[in-house]
Amino acid sequence: MLPADVKYAELTDAGLPDQLCLTWVREPDIDEVARRFGADPTSKEWADDDRIADLEEDYRAELIHLVTIGDWTLALAPNGYQGSRSEVMESVSARGRAFSVYWSAAMDTAVIFAVDGVVQTEFDLAEVDERTGADLSALDPLLAELGVRDELSLPELQARCLAMGERLSGALVPPGWLRSPRHVFKIVDPLPDAIVPPAYLNPRAPFLDEPEIARVLADPSPAMAPAVNRQIATTVIAIAGIEDPIAGEVLRLLDTGERFPGERQELRDRLIRESDAAIDQANSLGGGPEADRVKVTANALAILHGTLWPEPAEAASAASMQVASMKVPNRIDFMRLIVLRNVSEHIMRARRADR
Known part of the structure; x- marks a missing residue:
């Protein structure tokens, strides 16, 4: 031996x-x-x-x-x-x-x-x-x-x-x-993952050079939390193909804020109700492509609920943590969400360090 x-x-x-x-x-x-x-x-x-x-x-x-x-x-x-x-x-x-x-x-x-x-x-x-x-x-x-x-x-x-x-x-x-x-x-504050995984750089994923993503990557600081949050919202809306007016309402509120007291909470409640209804519909379908499509919609609505937390950094964190439960059929969209999640983690860690 x-x-x-x-x-x-x-x-x-x-x-x-x-x-x-x-x-x-x-x-x-x-x-x-x-x-x-x-x-x-x-x-x-x-x-x-x-x-x-x-x-x-x-x-x-x-x-x-x-x-x-x-x-x-x-x-x-x-x-x-x-x-x-x-x-x-x-x-x-x-x-x-x-x-x-x-x-x-x-x-x-x-x-x-x-x-x-x-x-x-x-x-x-x-x-x-x-x-x-x-x-x-x-x-x-x-x-x-x-x-x-x-x-x-x-x-x-x-x-x-x-x-x-x-x-x-x-x-x-x-x-x-x-x-x-x-x-x-x-271990109370694990080091966050690299914002852009090395596998996304060789070859370089084209979405990394999109103006909004490039702007976030150039300054992954707490000041970028609203931009990260909105990118998460627009990405999951596109993935799920949500055409319901509720998607537009989410984006408008993220851009301009509440038009009246309680609007944010009212919209969050509607998102959860619609997400729960979509889950029930998917379960009733039993399985197959249509059930999978409805599950993606349910997950997207739940993620949009997270984007509407009042504080942008906490909203981006809440939304990005739910991304893991979403079955993303397109690899580029999946990669985009991973990068946004990693930016969110860096933002939250920077906020904790400043306290």
Whole structure:
């Protein structure tokens, strides 16, 4: 048995979770690392297993466990995934290096290496040779040294990727840490996704250069919330092909505001009634293309209800969160809604930071 396999067996016996995200960060200040993960440094607790179990039950968002080893901090998320996100790895590596290994119970996996805020290379354990990033060869010497290749079993790949993190950092995962009291933080403000996913840039999605979208992307600040909100509204109206006058009323109210007190709430109530009626109609149809079309209309009406929250940033956030439930038949429209949702997330985070 190779040393990497022996260490993996030791860690498994010591309580290595079946699902985890383990990240090495070249930064010894654990409060700073927690902040870069989107955690609240003031939420730090020195917790044993019983207390951690209570936190996991009471706190439905993600927890990370941190320990300092020399010049590095090791971050474990037993049921989380933040370290598998490019945005997080760019953040935690901003002044140095970071390496992360992730696998879930559903066998989603990721290995990411970032330097100075740039993801150098990233791959899935199921496709080691299919790497992406700024430098696809950044890990080649270690991959060769540890014999990481597609033909290995998943446990062998997991063992060698954990060993890769230890080799890169010199920070060995202490088996006793996995069952000892440790510092635990709450992820209270997850870093938002990149506004434009990289896949939309190569080739470049043409809608990104439309004047209104380009204006929002040039300044994704809270001042753009009304424009984002209106773009969400016009997009879902077009997707669903809503010709009912209620769609025009929504757009007019977004443009000019209420003509009389209570108009906004009256319109929101009508949208919910019509959405509920469309859901009932779709259910009565049982299935098929017509039922799917009516469901899209029901979802669009519910999203328009969200756009009419009084405060534009909160309205855009409420509407964009409902976008995930809408079956969008056209890929370009789907991409447009994803970008608008990501802008909304950045706006909400900026507002929280200003408070």
